[in-house]
Amino acid sequence: MLIFDRSREGRACASLFPRLPDDSHGLPGHLLRQTPPPLPEVTELDVVRHYTRLSQKNFSIDTHFYPLGSCTMKYNPKVANALARQPGFAAVHPLGTERFGQGTLSCLYELQDYLKTLTGMTAVSLSPAAGAQGEFCGVAMIRAYHEARNDHERNEILVPDAAHGTNPASAAMGGYHVREIPTNPDGDVDLDALKQAVGPKTAGIMLTNPSTLGVFEHRIPEIAALVHEAGGLLYYDGANLNAILGKVLPGDMGFDVIHLNLHKTFSTPHGGGGPGAGPVGVNARLQPFLPLPMVAKSESGYRWLTEYDCPQSIGRLSAFAGNIGVLLRAYVYIRLLGYRGLRRVAEYATLNANYLQRKLVEAGFDTAFPARRAAHEFILSVQRQKKEHHVTALDFAKRLLDYGFHAPTVYFPLLIPECLMIEPTETENKETLDAFADAMAAILKEAAEQPERLKQAPHHTPIRRLDEVRAARHPDLAWKPAPGAAPQR
């Protein structure tokens, strides 16, 4: 039942209405709306009950183990949220931040510093609103750098075939051709192929390390040397920084520009798909091109840097300064953990991943790279089970929901057939990992004995498998009032 179905003409949350004359005096009639917008007419209780019940149809970190590979679904500390939402922070108008928001700016200034230290970069801008916007901005900075040197021949970005989809999409938005670099059987970038690919057309390469295959690209210094010698730059996709936080700095690996996902590594809530934050960091070569605004400190207090201060900036990505509320939560998280705690994130995320991988191998699953040490995530392939019992990775994922676990990421990376990408994060305890491994073992047994049980899963969720074909062929993307129900134009 939709909120619109609960609507009754004449109902309303009257206590919320401003006690002011409802007038549109002086507004020209031809610019006015003729019929009221088709919003629901309901009471506050209707709203509270409807949406509270909807919330109960969600899996979430607060309610379920959520081992979604590449997404770092760790526990989001409640205090970070409570503090960032304080009226003192929430009420600041963006255009009054310098005069009325020095406290906010002090946190952002320090966060810029912390992130520089944690990544080994020279300068950081917090303005990108998400990882993908950070990527767009990194690619734009790479382009600005080459153009500033009158180097206009470089029109290619190299992207490993295991990369997140955002990497090629961001490169394309930056006006580049994307050239894929294959992966060798060990899960590393194929260096021979890379040697063939680099050259005067190479603007840069976009890498995740540990890669999306869940292994550390240990020949990264060679990759960096190859790309740099060809005149290209290295871009670090920070999606997997959780695995090496406080252990290895992207700057030390030779990266020129990076983005971070604060909603992953620094535990700001994912919110059902945003808001996140995707700050970018650069080394000295790229510093002039950073996006605006950034926070600077002066005698008289903190202030925003503008186009006047940074004439070579690639510009602005949002109307104001990015997702400040998210940045404040990340700031609190860093202060809670301190430098030792941040390093422990990588240690225990890696311990959990390797332990869970071992348990699943013992249960009879195949891992994609058995010879390699898992970073903070690892990949199973159920290709063998598909051949033997005609069950797919999707079937395993759906059946896991019945066992009370959110499914891992499926069918990514594209290189590994029938794969499940599992990232337990550091905040899960051993009992949870054991219970998940037991559930996976039980599903494996079901796959052999009653494969239909998997193919028809889930059985116990609020709804069962959806007709995706219908959703694609006959898209129903919005409720519309029934004809005649409301005056139509």
Add this chain to the structure above:
Amino acid sequence: MPFIPHTEAEVRDMLAAIGAGSIDELFAEIPPELRCGELKNLPEALSEMAVCRLMEERAAENRSALCFAGAGAYEHYIPAAVWEIALRGEFYSAYTPYQAEASQGSLQVFYEYQSMMAGLMAMDVSNASLYDGASALGEAILMALRTNPDSRSRRVLLPRSLNPAYQRVARTLTRNQQVELVDLDYDRSLGRIAENALAAFEGEEFAAVVIPQPNYFGVLEEVDILADWAHRHGARSIAVVNPTAMALLKPPGEWGEHGADLACGEGQPLGIPLSAGGPYVGFLCSRQDFVHQLPGRLVGRTVDVDGRAGFTLALQPREQHIRRGKATSNICTNQGLMVTAATLYMALMGPKGLRGVAAACHANTSALLERLTRIEGVEPVFAAPFFHEAAIRLPRAADRVLAGLAERGILGGHVLSADYPELGDALLVCATETRNPEDIEFYAATLAEVLPC
């Protein structure tokens, strides 16, 4: 150890199961020369209580202000139920709803948001959000070009009466896509797109026209004329609108003969706190025919194997995780929690409440303008009708006046001279429904005090 559950005994057991002697051994594949030492220039861990103390002090360093600024972000009353519900852990700590059966809550909320937003805009479809209003415009421009392959032009007309921040972001986001953004000038006395500016483009080719409503100065544009003019020239029309205003003003889907092709803007007025500029929520609505060119997430309603209605991410082949380098955009997730809040806000306010807010904003800003222009030397800049913002001209340097007001706890508006030097000492002011007659009187009295200084 903060947020680490492992006991020493468990760590030993787990390492034994893995066959490793220590946690450090798990990092053996990383070349030793790449390892960093302890990052001691980061702070030490604080207890929760100490962090609370720290952040309360920082919040106290922010000063509260009586807000008369708009310019793209608006202080509105946010009903208590909005964040009470939006911050339930089930919404707040969930991820993008890839697994539909485990995410019906968020999916239905997004579908309802899409429905409300499409209804408010009188458009066919809405996506499930973009980052903010300015980046939504950047995406809308790129989308308009994709939907207009017949146009040989890559030129887009961008009015100077559009929020300058939006103009800047649109330039950043389209710079490397061979798009030419062309200024469309405004009438100096009316503060809206100048008719002779349109005439200058007669007979020329361009792919899209951006039409703000209200515009940056708060002034109402002649949207019917503009939408029809764009249509006659084979160009797409992109509306950039304030969602609160749409409860009162003609929505984009009804502009001119055919309606606007796309509508985008900033959803912050719908229950999102100001929070120094973010996180906000960008919306983007379109005609049905263009749905395959929409960027971002879309939720569709379908049925499950038992015939029960359910919701799922729809038309994913538009997106980066499927189409990679050929996607409509690189956007991955968006602003889901803000969407949840906006949905709750719209459901609570309903058609009457939202109209009440819009009308109260208009009445308050009218009263503010009337009161301020009674002060010697203060005059309105533009003569055309406005919604809930207006530009006033001051007899002294606007930034000094603003500084004087700030000393007395008033955020008096936004200075226009940096972006519009031709307007002289002009200030953009706004009074939403949150201002009362005493606030307006206090502002006027304080301004009268500050002006002669």
